[in-house]
Amino acid sequence: MSAPADDAARLEALGYRQELRRSLTVLGNISMGFAVVSPVVGLYAVAQVGMSIAGTAWVWALPVCLLGQALVVCVYSELASQWPLAGGAYQWSRRLASPGFAWLSGWMWQFAVMFANTTVAYLASPWVFALFGATPTPAELVLVSLGFMLFCTLVNAYGINFLRWFVSLGIAAEAVASVLVGLSLLLVFRRHGFSLLTDTLGAPAALGTTDVKAFLAVIAVGGWAFIGFDACVSTAEETKDAARQVPRAMWWALLSVGAVVILNAVSVELAHPNPADVVAGKDLDPVTTAVVGAFGGWAEKPFVVVVLISFTACLMASQGGAARGLYSLARDDVFPFSRQVRRVNRHKAPIGGLVAATLVSCAALPLGLKSAAMGSLITFGSAATFVPFFLLTLVALVARLRGGWKPSGEVSYGRFGTLLNALAVLWTGLEVVNICWPRAILAPVGAPWYQVWAALLGVGIVTLAGLGYLLARRPDRRMRDTATTGGDHTDELAPAVH
Structure with missing residues (x-):
């Protein structure tokens, strides 16, 4: 299917020709964002940690994180409507900031997504064994994680339409199951009064911390549940009328997932037979406990299937986003092995980016042989995702204040845009510090020091690697060249970056 004339013309005006298949409607674009944000994956990632730190009062961190991320979407909406390009963080920064800064932002975002894919694949693998009632070894978990990764790569390789079909099927099952289960737990199987939602159950005191510090720690974790909306941007060059539809898709993805996550978080707590067991460390899976306790043992296997579908759809969409981000960098000839990656x-389908993203994600899977190392990767993934959010909102704010950027796309918040942008900088900056702050309470008991410091160490290592490549290969100079020539690196004989 050929691209609509206005979309192709807009892309050409931005310096690129239409190479990807532009066939997504707004619903298809929403599905990509919904799958990556994923209410099931997000809830599983934060529920047990949140309850163990702040008791059942932890749920109040979710609306705070949702509001903060809504500020980020405000900035993203203005940027995406003006420059509807794959690889948003990199593409937008290179139009608002210096080439070196923009390149480093794109580098950070890419590795955050690729290592997040490692995490999703690893977290999905235990559910395969749960389906058959088996207890896996660390090596078996890594092998199954590799199988997940390769399966999702194969689906992505068949193009956006095939990917959309799989992802849409997955989120349909996830959305229906999540809403029905959440409402059933809340309306039919509720065991506790709503006053439970303000009770810390003594969790902060048991950990030797204060209620305020515990709540800040939960906000650091809770932000992970609302970070995937930028997957809508990754498929901008495959979305019809992208300048209008991508911003809409981001809002729909964030708000719909946010509503489902909050609904299910509250429902799980109020239907849980004994929330104090979670605080005491006796129940490491409060979500499944609440569901099975309410519906009976027969519900366990179907619930595991829903969770597996959710993780698979999440990984597929996120992997596709990583591939398109690499494709965006490589066609400007500013990424290692650009000729192959583009x-x-x-x-x-951006097969070069897909192969490269899969190789990087799979290279980190052996960390799963040691749980502390994988735990460090999970912590780093959350921090590394918020760093590009902060950098991009900061760049946008500086450009506004200097008069170098006045939003001129389909979406503009006018005089309120600067205020919203400033609040987004404040939120993302505080969240970066909050996540990177070393806390023993966010690591397993007896965890090695490097897991406690994993967020700061991980961000530092990736940043130093990026700076090393920037100084050695100077991709920023090629970015200056593309700025003057229009940025269309379509010549297959262009020199590769090694």
């Missing part, structure tokens, strides 16, 4: 196959 390739598009006959299905109009």
